[in-house]
Amino acid sequence: MNDRVEVRKTYKLFIKGAFPRSESGRTYEVHDTDDKFLANAAKASRKDARDAVLAARAGFDGWSAATAYNRGQVLYRVAEVMEGRREQFIADVQAAEGSGDKKSARVVDAAIDRLVWYAGWADKYAQVVGNTNPVAGPYFNFTIPEPTGVVAAIAPQDSSLLGLVSVIAPIVVTGNAVIVVASTRRPIPAITLTEVLATSDVPPGVINVLTGDPAEIAPWLASHGDVNAIDLTGVTSAELAKKLEIEAAGTVKRVRPPAQPNWLANPDLGRLRSFVETKTVWHPLGA
C-alpha cells in the first residue's frame, strides 16, 4: 500500500478563463453513487451568474468574429487535450455516474468523438443552412446563419460528461458564448473539463462553467437582459422549466426545452440550429 498522502484538488467555478471560488463563499458536498464524499464543489450565486454573463458577452465579441476555421481548430484542440486526459475522465465519470470501466470508457470516447464531430461543422453548417434566394427583382439576396449571442445552458443531470459536451459543443461551434450550469450532483467531470478548456486555446469567456443548484442560478440567467437564449436540456422539474420560460419571455429569449435523449446516439443538426439567427442581405443589381 502506498503511504503517500495524496494532494487533493479544490474544485472551483470557471469564469472568463479563470477559476474563482463562488463570491458567496459557499460550497456543497459532492458524493459518488455510493454516497462516499468526493469533494466540496463551489455553490454559485446570483453574482457568479452575472459575472459569467459579463464574461460571456466579452468572449462572444471575439469568438463570433473568429474565422470558422479557427473555431473548428479550437474545438478540435479541446478534443485533443481531452484524449490526453482520457484516464482521468474515465475515473471521474465512473465516480460520478457509478458506471463500470467499460461503460465509462465508452462515454468518454463518445464525448471526445462528439467534439470532433461538431468541430468539423464550424466551417460547414453555414453552407448547409445558408443559401441565396431567387427574389423576383433585380437584387442579389443571400441568407446566412449567425450566432445568437450569449446562451445559458443547464447541463444534463445524469450524463455528467457526454451530455455536457453534447450541449455546449453545438452552442459554441457557431460562435456563441455559453454559461453552463453543470450537473448538480455530478459536477466533477465538468470541472475537469474546465481544466481542459483552460489549456485548449478556448478564449476566456467563451465557455463558462458554474456548479450549484439550477433552481437557484437559472432564474437569474433566464431573466438577464444580456442573455439571448436558454437551453433547458438538464432541467428536470416541470415547474422550474415553466418558471424559466416565463422569465425568458420577458426578453424574448430563444428557449430550448428540457430533454433526456440517449446521448450515445448520433446527433443531428437540431441543437446547432437552435442557437443561430438567420440574416438576409439584399443588394440591387445594376451596371
Next chain:
Amino acid sequence: MTFEYAPAPESLAIVSIAPSYGLFINGEFVYPTDGTTFKTINPATEEVLAEMSEANQSDVNAAVNAARRSYDRIWSVMSGRDRAKYLFRIARLLQERAREFAVLETLDNGKPIRESRDIDVPLAAAHFFYHAGWADKLDYAGLGPNPQALGVAGQIIPWNFPLLMLAWKIAPALACGNTVVLKPAETTSLTAMLFAEVCQQADLPPGVVNIITGAGDTGRMLVEHDGIDKIAFTGSTEVGKSIGRAIAGTNKRLTLELGGKAANIVFDDAPIDQAVEGIVDGIFFNQGHVCCAGSRLLLQESIAEETIAALKLRLQTLRLGDPLDKNTDIGAINSPEQLNKIHELIKSGDDEGAQRWTAPCDIPDKGWWCAPTVFTNVTQAHRIAREEIFGPVLSVLTFRTPDEAVEKANNTPFGLSAGIWTEKGSRILWMANQLRAGVIWANTFNRFDPTSPFGGFKESGFGREGGIQGLAAYLQAANDSADQARGTS
C-alpha cells in the same frame, strides 16, 4: 415649386361590402353564439364599413375543433402534391381578384391604393404560389427526410398589412400540412373575410382554414387553447412577451415577429438622391406602419446637413390624402388609438429637446392623419430614438466612423432590419456582418419577397417567414422532438 394633380380615384364599384360578417369556421360563415359585434371603420372617412363578429370562447372552440378534425381526417393525410394544387388555386384566385382585394384593403386599412395594388396583394399571391410548390418537396426543407407537420396553428396578425400578413401565415402553414385558425386585427378584418370566400371558391376542404374576428380577448383565447400546437404572432413586442409567458410549460411551438427600431445608415460616399428615396421608402411607406421601418436615420456627419435639406425638399412633394387616389403617397392612420400613440411620441420628442420639422400638407377634415415628420438633434436617450413609433416619424442621428454607426445601430433591444447606403462594397459587407438584425437592405430598403426569409434578432422575435428557413416554423424533424424548441427552429 408645387405640382397640381387632378384627382384620380380608384373606382369602388369592384367591391361589395356586406353590412355584417360572421366567422369563417369549418368552411362556412357562421355568426357567433352570443351575437357580439364590433364595427370596422374606414380610417380616411370615419365611415362604418361593416359590422364584424366578435368570437367568444365557444366560437374559438368551434374553430379549433374544426381545424383539428380537418387536420386529422383530411389535410395531414392528403398528399403534398394535392395540397400544392389547392395553394396554387388560391394564388391564382388572389391574382384574379387582385383589384378587388386592393380596393377593399385600402378602404379598411387606409393605405394608399398604389401600395395595396402594387405591393400587398401581388406579394400575397406570390406567397401562396411560392409555398404551393413546397408542399410536395418538404424532404428538401433541410430538416431531414419526411418532416412532419405540427398540427393546428393559431395565427394572430396585425393591421398594417392585413392580407399580406395573412398570406405570410397561412401559405407556409398549409404547405407544410398544418391547418389554421387565424385571427385578423380587429380594425382590418375585411380582406380576411374576402379571403375566406376565396377558400370556398378554391374548394379548400372545410376546416383547413378558419378565420375568427375579434380583439385581444379572442386572441388570448386562441393562444391559451389546449387544441393549438403552434402559435404564430406578428404584432407588438409587449403582446409577444405576454404570449411567451402564457404558453410557458406547454408544448406549443412559437414564432414571433415583433417590433423594430431599424437604423438606416447613410455614409458620405452614398449617392444622396438615391439615399433620400430609400429614406422616404424606409419610413414613410405605409405611413410608417411597418415593423421593419427605417425609423432611425443615421447620417455621417459630413453629409448630414445636405441630406436633411434634400430629404425635406423631397417630403414636400409627397401627397397625403384620399388613399383611393392613385397619386396618394401617404394614406390615413389606421385608428385613432394609433394616431394618439404617434402624437404622444411626437410630443415626447418636442419635450425632450429634439427639433421637429413637419412636411407642409393639407390634412383632410375627416379621418385620421399624420403629416410626415422629421426630428433632428435626436440623441440615443430620446424616446423617439428608442421606442417604436409605428408612424410617419423619422428620428435623425449622426455618426463619424463606421464603428460608431454600428454601435449606435445596434444600441437597441430590437433587431429586425437595418439599411446601409454606401458605394463601397467592402463596407457594405462589413456593415452587414456587424449589424445585429435579421434583414439588411444595402442601397435599398423595404424590399420583400416570398423566397427571402424575414424576421428578427433579439427582441424583434424569432423564427422566419418566407424562404426555406420559414418552413422550419411549421415543420418538425421526423426524429427530433426537441426540435420543437421555442424560437429555436
